[in-house]
Amino acid sequence: MRKLKIDELNRLSISDFKEQEKVPIIVVLENIRSLNNVGTIFRTCDAYKVEAIYLVGITGKPPHREIQKSALGATESVTWKYFDDTQKAIEELKQNGYFVCAVEQAEGSVSITEIHEQEFNRLALIFGNEVSGVEQGTINVCDVCVELPQYGTKHSLNVAVCAGITIWESFKLLSR
Amino acid sequence: MRKLKIDELNRLSISDFKEQEKVPIIVVLENIRSLNNVGTIFRTCDAYKVEAIYLVGITGKPPHREIQKSALGATESVTWKYFDDTQKAIEELKQNGYFVCAVEQAEGSVSITEIHEQEFNRLALIFGNEVSGVEQGTINVCDVCVELPQYGTKHSLNVAVCAGITIWESFKLLSR
Numbered sequence: 001m002r003k004l005k006i007d008e009l010n011r012l013s014i015s016d017f018k019e020q021e022k023v024p025i026i027v028v029l030e031n032i033r034s035l036n037n038v039g040t041i042f043r044t045c046d047a048y049k050v051e052a053i054y055l056v057g058i059t060g061k062p063p064h065r066e067i068q069k070s071a072l073g074a075t076e077s078v079t080w081k082y083f084d085d086t087q088k089a090i091e092e093l094k095q096n097g098y099f100v101c102a103v104e105q106a107e108g109s110v111s112i113t114e115i116h117e118q119e120f121n122r123l124a125l126i127f128g129n130e131v132s133g134v135e136q137g138t139i140n141v142c143d144v145c146v147e148l149p150q151y152g153t154k155h156s157l158n159v160a161v162c163a164g165i166t167i168w169e170s171f172k173l174l175s176r
Numbered sequence: 177m178r179k180l181k182i183d184e185l186n187r188l189s190i191s192d193f194k195e196q197e198k199v200p201i202i203v204v205l206e207n208i209r210s211l212n213n214v215g216t217i218f219r220t221c222d223a224y225k226v227e228a229i230y231l232v233g234i235t236g237k238p239p240h241r242e243i244q245k246s247a248l249g250a251t252e253s254v255t256w257k258y259f260d261d262t263q264k265a266i267e268e269l270k271q272n273g274y275f276v277c278a279v280e281q282a283e284g285s286v287s288i289t290e291i292h293e294q295e296f297n298r299l300a301l302i303f304g305n306e307v308s309g310v311e312q313g314t315i316n317v318c319d320v321c322v323e324l325p326q327y328g329t330k331h332s333l334n335v336a337v338c339a340g341i342t343i344w345e346s347f348k349l350l351s352r
Contacts, residue, residue: 001278001282001284001321002282002283003280003281003282003312004281004283011329011330012329013329014329017328036212040334040336043330043333043334044334046328046330047326047328048326049327049328072330072332073330074328077328077329102177104179105179105180105185106178107180108177113348136178139177139179140177144177148344150224151188151196151223151224152188152222152223152224152250152253153187153189153190153193153222153250153253154249154250154253155186156219157220158220158336160216160334160337161220161336161340163337164333164338164340164341165340165341
């Protein structure tokens with residue numbers, strides 16, 4: 001099995017990426033502290049044709065050297081927008097017909113493996129701060145809480161890993 | 177939907193984790209440069225009851241302050257072992273009946289969505305260096321190459337995100 005060279009990966013140009021049809025997912029990053037996590041999530045959103053990233057509150061914005069180090073250019077391909085407040089972002093998402101999910105461990109949260117039982121055509125996924133998670137005030141106005149089942153001693157995946165798995169599962173669901 | 181408190185998450189103690197049955201997956205980290213990535217992958221392996229992590233070559237080993245910052249204690253729960261050379265790790269894995277997968281974009285690689293079509297009871301997943309990927313010499317002795325489909329401009333997920341999605345998919349397959 002010969003490892004593929006970089007020019008054999010069928011990578012899209014930035015302009016082809018901009019023009020291609022996206023998967024109707026918007027990722028909302030609420031008060032993400034680590035610029036490394038922000039950049040890493042940009043790269044995942046590039047890979048899975050996410051429509052846009054909404055950066056909220058203290059979450060860092062491009063252009064930023066520390067975001068660029070992990071985004072590796074994905075800040076140029078993926079559309080993003082800044083909001084000072086999550087409530088305003090959710091208001092816009094609901095007006096545009098998005099089903100709004102907080103990704104958080106909460107009472108009555110739905111497992112990511114059961115998300116297909118919810119009804120939606122467009123999905124917004126909200127990820128919260130590395131320490132405090134999605135704010136309770138944000139959860140209160142979401143349509144649902146979705147969580148990744150976890151079986152270990154921590155119950156706390158890194159937020160970029162949690163976003164990776166959640167975006168991947170949502171991509172599979174919505175790109176059918 | 178009330179956010180759960182930390183004592184409501186049913187987190188296992190380290191000793192209960194050690195005693196619980198694991199999912200027959202061993203994660204091999206070949207020449208991973210970033211200690212942050214190593215620690216993040218420890219945390220994912222804790223969440224999905226991975227049997228062990230094999231750290232190979234230049235990959236950092238616990239105890240290390242930089243690994244601890246992202247592992248948040250998962251180096252205490254997840255079993256790990258160091259090898260200076262991937263060939264030795266693979267030899268041991270094959271002797272113990274593991275089906276050995278390089279996670280890499282290669283000619284004839286199988287999508288993670290089709291991995292269930294392979295036959296195995298125990299799975300080893302090899303992740304390579306952030307820049308150069310899994311070594312060709314390693315790929316040559318693996319049973320299969322598995323890859324995550326990607327649709328953007330980069331075709332290069334962060335290794336901890338790639339490991340997260342691959343471990344999650346393998347967990348779902350082998351914990352049934």
